[in-house]
Amino acid sequence: MSGISTHVLDTAVGRPAAGIKVLLFLENEQVASGTTDHDGRIKNFGVSVNHGTYRLLFEISGAFYPDISISFIVSDPSAHYHIPLLISPFGYTTYRGS
Numbered sequence: 001m002s003g004i005s006t007h008v009l010d011t012a013v014g015r016p017a018a019g020i021k022v023l024l025f026l027e028n029e030q031v032a033s034g035t036t037d038h039d040g041r042i043k044n045f046g047v048s049v050n051h052g053t054y055r056l057l058f059e060i061s062g063a064f065y066p067d068i069s070i071s072f073i074v075s076d077p078s079a080h081y082h083i084p085l086l087i088s089p090f091g092y093t094t095y096r097g098s
Contacts (some may be wrong), residue, residue, distance in 0.1 A: 003049060004081045006056060007097070008040045012088045016040025025055040049077045056083055063089065070094050 004024065008017040017040045024032040024045050032045040051074055058068040070083055082097035 003044050004047075004054065004056075004083070005044060006036075006042050006082070007084045008036050008058065009084070009086050010040075010088070011086050017087060021059040023057040023059070025057065026050070026052050049074055049081070051075065051077060054081075056085075058085060060087060063087070065092065068092055072096070 006022060008020050008022075009015070010017040016036070016038070018036055018038050020036045020040075022034055022036065022042055023030055024034075024047065032047045034042040034045055036042055053071060053073055055069055055071045058070075060066060060068055065087075068085065068087070070085065072081065072083060074081060080098075083094060084097045086093045
């Protein structure tokens with residue numbers, strides 16, 4: 001299954017981060033947006049994936065980091081790109097998931 005998905009976990013409380021708005025950009029153009037569900041996921045942004053540099057902008061309100069931007073390169077549009085984000089009050093980490 002191709003596409004782009006994300007999963008946000010709040011490591012400070014050990015739970016999924018629901019209700020986080022996420023914007024998806026291709027190069028500098030916003031192509032989609034969504035809000036994490038009760039499980040902290042956006043399973044599909046509903047856009048066709050092409051070659052290029054994408055960016056997820058997570059709007060983390062009420063935190064030290066008001067937003068978190070993650071850029072990544074799509075080199076194989078037929079592949080699935082899952083970008084998890086682990087957040088805590090004063091830090092975050094990400095990786096390419098499966």
